[in-house]
Amino acid sequence: MQLPEIQVMRTDLQHLQTILDSVSDGVFTVDNDMCITLFNRGAENITGVPREKALGQPCCEIFRTNACFNNCPLRQAIASCKSINNREVTILDQNNREIPISVNAAVLLNLEGEAIGGVETFRDLSQLRALSGEFRKKFSFQDMISRNHKMQQLFDIIPDVAESDVTVLLQGESGTGKELFARALHNLSARKDASLVVINCGALPEQLLEAEFFGVRKGAYTGAAMDRLGRLASAEGGTLFLDEIGDLPLSLQVKLLRVLENREYQPLGSDETKVANVRFITATHHDLAELVEQKRFRRDLLYRLNIVTLKIPPLNERQEDIPLLLDISLERFCKKHGKRIHSFSPDALELLLTHQYIGNVRELINIVERAVILCRGTQIEHRHLPPSAEKNDSRAATAGISAAELKQLLQRFSGKRSQIAHHLGIDRTTLWRWLKKHNLG
DSSP states (O other): OOHHHHHHHHHHHHHHHHHHHTTTSEEEETTTBBBBEEOOHHHHHHOOOOHHTTSSBHHHHHHOOTTTTTTTTTHHHHHOOHHHHHHHHEOOTTTSSSEEEEEEEEEETTSSSSOOOOOOEEEEHHHHHHHHHHHHHEEETTTTTOOOOHHHHHHHHHHHHHHHHOOOEEEEOHHHOOOHHHHHHHHSSTTTTEEEEEEESSOOOHHHHHHHHOOOOOSSSTTOOOOOOHHHTTTTTTTEEEEEEGGSSSHHHHHHHHHHHHHEEEOOOOOOOEEEEOEEEEESSSHHHHHHHTSSSSSHHHHTTTTEEOOOOOGGGGGGGGHHHHHHHHHHHHHTOOOOOOEEEEHHHHHHOOOOOTTTTHHHHHHHHHHHHHSSSSSGGGGGGGGGGOOOHHHHGTTTOHHHHHHHHHHHHTTOOOHHHHTTTOOOHHHHHHHHHHHHO
C-alpha cells in the first residue's frame, strides 16, 4: 500500500515540475526552514544556478538579494499569510551580476490550513530596464528629460538660441528648472569653456546686490575693506544668469540697462569704466509686462531682455513627465544615499502621480529624496511621503494667502519659515515672496 502512494506522489510532482518548466518566469518553493524544495527551469535560466545545486539549499544562498534578511518578501508572506505582489528586488546571478526582478510570494498551506512553506514567482526585469534606458535617452536633453510636446519644442530650439549669443528671458513658475535651461544654453554656446555665473536678484538688499553685481572698491561703504570683483567680472567671456530678474530694484534696472546697451559698467565706489564681455540670460516667475504697467519694471529694460523668450510649462501641464521624473529621482537619490530602493508601492505611486506639485519639479525631487532617506526597505511606501504630498492647496497656485493667515502661521510655527512652507506645500522662495508682498519678511 505504501509503495503505490509514493509512486503517485512522485508522478504528481514530476507532472507539476513539467508544467512549471514550461513557464518562462522563475518559480520555486521553500519549506518552513526556507530551504528550496522546487526550482523550475525559468529560475535556472534567470539565476544561472542548476536545479540540482539549488534544491535543499537555503534560498538566501541561491538568490543573494538585497532583501534576503531585512525585507524578504517570501518570509513576509509566510509570516503574515498574505500574498506579496510586484515587489522589486535585485539578485546576484551565478556570475555575480546584478539582475532586477519582480517578485510575487505566497504561503503554502496543507489540508489542515497549516503553513508548510512558501512559493515565489519572479520575472527578470533586465530587458525592461534596458528599454527604459533607451526610452529615457530618447526624451533626454542636457540634464533635463521630458515627453511633453512643449518641452520637446524648447529642446529643439535651444541649440539655435545658444549659438546666437542674444539675451534670453526664461519665464516659468518657481521650481520648473529655469536654471537647468540656462545651463543648457551656456553649455551649447561658444562660451561653454568660460564660467556660468548665477545671481539671484531677489536674494540680497539693494546696496549689497549692486556690489555683488558690479564689484566694489575698498572704502566704497562701511565694511568694504578691500576691492572685490563682482559677478559681471567673474562671468567675463562666459554667461551671467540673472535669476528672479523681476525682483531687481528700479535703480539697478537703470544700471543693468546701460550694461545691456553698451556693455559698460563701473564698480561701486569707482570712476573707472569697464567693458563686459558677457552673455546675459535672465529668468522670472513674474509677468514682466504686468510689472511694467505697475511701474515696478522698466519698459525699455523689458524690450532689451525679451529678444528671445522661452516659456517653461509648469509640471501640472506636463503630467506625462511625472513617472519619468519619479523614476530618475529615485535612482539618483538611491546612489546619493547608498540605498537599494527599486520601486514605489501602488498606493504611494498613486498619490505621487495625482499630486498637483504646486512647487513643480523641485517639489517632486524633494519629496522623493525625503522618502529615500526614510525608507529602510526596498520599496517606498505611503508612510514615507510627507503630509504635504496629500494636500493640494489651490491657493498656492494663484495669489497666495492673506496677511492675517500668514501672521497666524508665523506665530504658530514660531517664525520657522521652512516649517510654514512645508505646512503649505510650497517652496521657501514662494513663501518669501508672499511675506515680502505683505511686508512680513
